[in-house]
Amino acid sequence: MSVAMLNLTEVVLNGLMAGIMYALVALGFVLIFKASGIFNFAQGVMALFAALTLVGLQTGQVPFAHLINAIFGTNIHHFGWTLPAFLAVILTLCVMVAFAWAFEALVLKHLVNQEPIILFMATIGLAYFLEGFGDLLWGADIKAINLGIPSGGSFWWEDVTREWAPEGSDYWGMYIDKLDVVATVVAIVLVTSLTLFAQYTRMGRALRAVADDHQAALSVGISLRTIWVVVWSIAGFVALVAGVMWGAKSGVQFSLSLIALKALPVLILGGFTSIPGAIVGGLIIGVGEKVAEFYIGPLVGGAIENWFAYVVALVFLLFRPQGLFGERIIERV
Amino acid sequence: MNAPIMPHPVAGTEFRLEAHQDDIPTGQTLLKVDNVSLSFGGVKAIREVSFDIRKGEIRAIIGPNGAGKTSMLNVINGFYTPQQGTITYRGVPRRAMRSTQAARQGISRTFQNIALFKGMSTLDNIMTGRITLQKRNLFWQALWHGPAQAEEIEHRLAVEHIIDFLEIAHIRKTPVGRLPYGLQKRVELGRALAAEPALLLLDEPMAGMNLEEKEDMSRFILDVNNQFGTTIALIEHDMGVVMDISDRIVVLDYGRKIGDGKPAEIAADQAVIDAYLGVPHHD
Numbered sequence: 001m002s003v004a005m006l007n008l009t010e011v012v013l014n015g016l017m018a019g020i021m022y023a024l025v026a027l028g029f030v031l032i033f034k035a036s037g038i039f040n041f042a043q044g045v046m047a048l049f050a051a052l053t054l055v056g057l058q059t060g061q062v063p064f065a066h067l068i069n070a071i072f073g074t075n076i077h078h079f080g081w082t083l084p085a086f087l088a089v090i091l092t093l094c095v096m097v098a099f100a101w102a103f104e105a106l107v108l109k110h111l112v113n114q115e116p117i118i119l120f121m122a123t124i125g126l127a128y129f130l131e132g133f134g135d136l137l138w139g140a141d142i143k144a145i146n147l148g149i150p151s152g153g154s155f156w157w158e159d160v161t162r163e164w165a166p167e168g169s170d171y172w173g174m175y176i177d178k179l180d181v182v183a184t185v186v187a188i189v190l191v192t193s194l195t196l197f198a199q200y201t202r203m204g205r206a207l208r209a210v211a212d213d214h215q216a217a218l219s220v221g222i223s224l225r226t227i228w229v230v231v232w233s234i235a236g237f238v239a240l241v242a243g244v245m246w247g248a249k250s251g252v253q254f255s256l257s258l259i260a261l262k263a264l265p266v267l268i269l270g271g272f273t274s275i276p277g278a279i280v281g282g283l284i285i286g287v288g289e290k291v292a293e294f295y296i297g298p299l300v301g302g303a304i305e306n307w308f309a310y311v312v313a314l315v316f317l318l319f320r321p322q323g324l325f326g327e328r329i330i331e332r333v
Numbered sequence: 334m335n336a337p338i339m340p341h342p343v344a345g346t347e348f349r350l351e352a353h354q355d356d357i358p359t360g361q362t363l364l365k366v367d368n369v370s371l372s373f374g375g376v377k378a379i380r381e382v383s384f385d386i387r388k389g390e391i392r393a394i395i396g397p398n399g400a401g402k403t404s405m406l407n408v409i410n411g412f413y414t415p416q417q418g419t420i421t422y423r424g425v426p427r428r429a430m431r432s433t434q435a436a437r438q439g440i441s442r443t444f445q446n447i448a449l450f451k452g453m454s455t456l457d458n459i460m461t462g463r464i465t466l467q468k469r470n471l472f473w474q475a476l477w478h479g480p481a482q483a484e485e486i487e488h489r490l491a492v493e494h495i496i497d498f499l500e501i502a503h504i505r506k507t508p509v510g511r512l513p514y515g516l517q518k519r520v521e522l523g524r525a526l527a528a529e530p531a532l533l534l535l536d537e538p539m540a541g542m543n544l545e546e547k548e549d550m551s552r553f554i555l556d557v558n559n560q561f562g563t564t565i566a567l568i569e570h571d572m573g574v575v576m577d578i579s580d581r582i583v584v585l586d587y588g589r590k591i592g593d594g595k596p597a598e599i600a601a602d603q604a605v606i607d608a609y610l611g612v613p614h615h616d
Contacts, residue, residue: 200485202467209450209461216448219410220528221436221465 001164003171010161010174011294012287017180019286020187021249024242025263026270026278027191028235033272034211035231038119042127044260046096046236049134051243051252053095055145056138058088063137085147089240096236097229104229112224131257142253149248151179183245190241191279194234203230211273265313271323280324285309350561353439353531357423359389363532363564364409367426369418371404371588378404379415380588386532391558392566393579395599397609400585402568403445406534409566410442411435423531437465439531443521443538445568451510455520458509459495462527463488492527499523499553515546522553526563533557535567539574547571551578572610576600584609 001009028043040046055061060079062068069075083091107122158173165171198204209217210227218224243252246259262285270281289308297304316323357363364386371379379401386392394402407413409420411430419426422438430440441462450458467488496502499519504512509520518538525533538554539547551574557563569575575582576596584592584605592605599605 202464202485205453205457205461206464208453208457209464212450212452213448215412216444216450217461218412218432219436219442219444219448220461220524221433222461223433 001166003165003169006161006165006171006174007294008291010176011290013174013176014180015287015290016283017177017184017286018290019283020180020184020279021242021245021282022259022262022266022285023279023282024183024187024190024238024245025259026266026282027194027275028238028242029260029263029267030270030272030275030278031194031235031238032231035207036119036210036228037116038123039116039272040235041120041123041260042130043235043239043263044257045127045130045134046099046239047243047246047259048252048254048256049099049130049243050092050096050236050240051145051247051256052134052138052143054088054092054147054240054244055143055247055252057091057095058083058085058146059143061138066139067136089147092240093237096240097233100232100236101229103232104225108228109225127257131254135254140254142251143247145244145247145252147244147248149179149182149244151177151248154178154181177249179245179248186241186245187279190238191275194275207231262309265309267323268313269316269323271325274323274325277323277325285312288312350526350529350557350563353529357388359387359562361388362386362421363388363423365421366405366409367419367421369405369408369415369420371401371408371413371415377588379408379585381417382585382588382590383418384583384590384593386564386566387581388564389558389562390564390580391554391578392564393575393582394566394568394585395570395572395575395582395609396585396591399587401588402585403536404588405585406442406536406566406568409435409532410440410534436528439528440534441525441528441530441532442534443518443525443536445536445540447514447517447521449509449517449521449524452508454506455501455509455512455523456492456496456505458520459492459523459527460488462524463492465528491529495523495526498526498556515542515549518542518546518550519553522550526557530563533563533565535565535569537568537570539569539571547574554578 025044025047028046029040032038032040032043056063060081060083062076062079065077103126107126108119111119111122153175154177157176160173162171162173196204198208206217206222206227207230209220209222210224214224217227242259243256246256250256266278266281266285268281269284270277270279289305292304292308293302362385365384367383368381369379369383370377370381382401382405394405396402404413408415409430411432411434414429419428420430421427422430422435422440450461453461467484496505499522501516501519501523504516504520509517512520522535522538525535535554539550542550554565554567555578558565567579579596581594582592582596582599583590584599584602586608591608592599592602594602600610
């Protein structure tokens with residue numbers, strides 16, 4: 001393989017894996033939008049909150065430590081234990097389920113049959129509340145996630161790919177982050193299990209039923225409130241996975257909530273109601289971004305990655321507003 | 334005008350719909366609405382209506398458009414909460430039903446404008462009808478293991494029986510959004526039957542159908558009633574069909590009850606003729 005081909009391969013591979021990371025976030029949006037027609041602005045903050053909670057629980061942080069210290073003049077920060085990663089993940093999941101339940105009981109329940117824009121505003125409120133609450137609960141400092149996920153460049157892959165270059169070239173091998181590979185595997189497992197759950201279980205069937213027609217779902221005895229708690233719990237779970245992966249990549253910090261913005265073009269491409277759409281949309285954005293950065297970037301001074309996705313989404317909107325896999329919007333008149 | 338519609342046994346129907354059978358003897362009151370009034374803002378949809386549905390009968394609700402027929406069904410299955418009156422189902426009086434409660438206690442229904450899950454297959458649509466009968470909890474389902482698996486297979490079997498019964502085996506894997514109207518109506522009936530209802534509410538099951546489709550649907554309704562003893566309340570505009578298949582008829586007009594009785598009595602009732610039938614009916 002020529003060096004140019006190798007470079008292209010590397011860029012595409014990295015793009016695909018970056019795309020998986022976007023898709024992880026977009027997935028949470030799709031789940032909630034499908035089941036309840038709510039665009040959940042708080043999905044990114046939920047990822048942040050889940051990651052904060054995971055780190056906090058694992059490292060034995062005292063919740064509300066700053067508040068307690070300020071009121072009582074104490075100086076406590078840690079309980080002094082470290083939980084096993086597995087246990088910390090389970091506990092975080094419990095927190096996310098409790099959060100879903102509380103949000104349904106305190107907010108959604110009172111907004112049944114409201115306009116989507118009202119519910120959208122409620123999720124904006126939720127986003128800011130959750131961000132502040134996470135700060136109060138676990139502190140605002142940047143934290144490292146330590147679940148034993150491998151990260152850093154793979155030397156093995158570098159060695160393998162160096163052999164592919166023509167004799168005498170100064171090619172140094174492809175860079176691939178092990179963390180990205182793990183994220184890819186995790187995403188595949190996640191999507192497969194979500195699909196199986198939706199396809200073959202009673203609850204999954206109920207979820208699809210609610211997503212399709214609220215009235216008919218009620219008539220066969222499905223409780224919308226239960227479904228909402230389940231959906232938001234699953235979205236919390238997806239947020240946890242996204243939060244862990246992004247947190248492991250760039251540290252658990254408050255800018256993590258902004259990854260939600262990167263999910264928007266992914267959603268526009270893939271369609272708001274399609275899980276495969278979220279994946280394919282993520283991949284297209286990921287690859288497009290990296291390829292554009294590599295080949296067009298040098299011509300315009302770089303930093304294409306920051307805006308490329310949005311432009312692609314905008315152009316896409318003009319031709320296929322329902323997204324690649326979204327339901328066709330047909331209004332009969 | 335209409336040839337008498339004879340119920341006939343369908344192959345493979347040795348199954349029963351008895352999840353919600355109980356000790357109420359046939360002919361006794363299964364459901365009673367008492368002095369029910371319902372209004373939306375200033376619009377009175379139902380005014381002080383009382384009637385009963387007896388176990389094992391086919392009870393028709395007829396009347397001109399806007400008479401409150403669909404509203405009545407919505408009150409019975411808990412979509413609407415009436416401002417006044419009581420609904421007594423299986424001897425338990427309530428101010429209002431709740432929809433999940435109604436479904437769990439064996440009231441299932443179809444809709445005037447078909448309300449199917451368009452993206453799902455015929456099979457999956459009918460499977461959703463059994464949601465209230467499936468008991469295994471989320472944990473087992475998530476593992477898709479042991480008891481949950483056995484249960485899923487058992488329910489799947491029951492659904493296959495219903496599919497055979499309604500003669501829709503050829504479309505079981507087709508997403509229902511792609512089916513023609515008449516078949517969609519049939520799938521919707523299948524989903525309602527899958528819950529093994531004690532009381533089946535049908536909102537205009539034959540609207541928009543041609544003669545052949547109407548005869549098929551009438552036959553299914555009679556078969557369900559005869560073979561499974563399912564009590565049926567139906568709204569229908571085709572008077573030929575209504576007079577043929579129903580045991581008793583209640584007539585609504587402007588939200589009020591203006592007639593109640595056997596088909597022959599209703600056909601001869603001057604108030605009903607004036608409000609709805611238009612011409613005297615001699616059959």
